Amino acid sequence: MSLVDLSLLSGLEPDTKDLEQLVISSDQYIQHYEYKEGKVLLYFGELTSGPDPDCVSFGAKQINPMGLVQPANAILYDFYNPDRKCSVFYSAPKHSAMLSKVCHANVCQCAEGPCPRQRPTFNKAITQTTRFRFACYQPIADYVYEVELLNSTQKNVFDYYEAKIHRILKATTDESIQVGAHRQFLTRSMCKLNMVTGKRYLLMGKDGQTVDCNNKMQYFLDAQAWIEKIPEDSECRTxxxxxxxxxxxxxxxxxxxxxLF
Structure with a gap:
């Protein structure tokens, strides 16, 4: 007999009807199952070592929204000799709807939709009027900051950019924002922004709906955000x-x- 100890991804619970079906089906894929504390235990009467894999599947539903769904593990034991075991980590598919939210505590912000893009300063279509229109009329930015990118990290399917605020042209609900403060800006990792540490950027967009571990507002960069790298002095002298x-x-x-202008 073999036992699979399967940890579920955060916020999920199994469809017990599917598990029951695995037990009572004519093929009896499993002999017994247990579910407790985020784990599913599957008991197999016999596992073969043939060329074709033995596959079982069951549904699961998300009962709590999670922003950073961490990988979970599955361990296969020999029931009578637990030292004989192997394990594997698994995670949700990169395009799963489970990963389309940024969450903190009980508050989540949708992270779906098209990717943001950098605005090229030297494109003739980018003018002072273009920036004013974006900030004030359409789509009306909640914040307008000049920032310096300090570092970036990847957590699950999001890229987090820590930035130092150098100039505040507009602020709405982030009441504690001030020059010199640090804030996190994030986007989905599949959106390749290629923002460079040590460089300055003009960022405009909507206020965040979540906060970071320091209880400071964090900003999600989506298609409605303005991201413009500020050129170096050497570029501007030409x-x-x-x-x-x-x-x-x-x-x-x-x-x-x-x-107001």
Whole structure:
């Protein structure tokens, strides 16, 4: 007899009707099952070592929304000789709806939709007027910050960017935000932003609905966010780029009441 000790992914519980069916079916895929404390135990009367794998499946439903669903493990034991065992880790598929939320405590923010993109300063379509329109009229940004990217980390399917606030052009509900403060900006890892540590960015978008471990607002970067790398001085000194850089600086030098203009 063999036993599979299967830890479920966070927030899931098994469909016991499926498990019952595995027991009572004519093929009797398993002899018995148990479910307790986030684990499913499957008892097999016999496992063969043939070329074809033995597969069983059962459904599970999400009872609690989870933002960072960590991998879980499954361990196969020889029931009468527990030292004979093997284990494997598994996780939800990268495109699973389970991973489309950023959560903290009981608050979750949807993280689905198209990926954000960086706005090129030297594109003729990007002007001071374009930035003002984005910040103040459509889609109306909750925040407008100049930030310096300090570091980035990947957790499950999200990239977290820690940034230092260098300039606040607009702030809405993040009451504790101030120059020099650190904030986290995050996006799905499948969205390749290629943001570079040590560089400065103009970021505009909607306020976050969740907070980080320090109880500070964190901001999700989606298709409705403005991400623009601030060019280096050496780039701006060239005749070709001088005017574009001047327009960007004019925008960032606007006072806090930028949307009153």
């Amino acid at each position: 005749t070709l780029h001088r005017q574009a850089c001047a327009h960007l600086q004019d925008f960032m030098n606007t006072p806090d009441s930028l949307c």
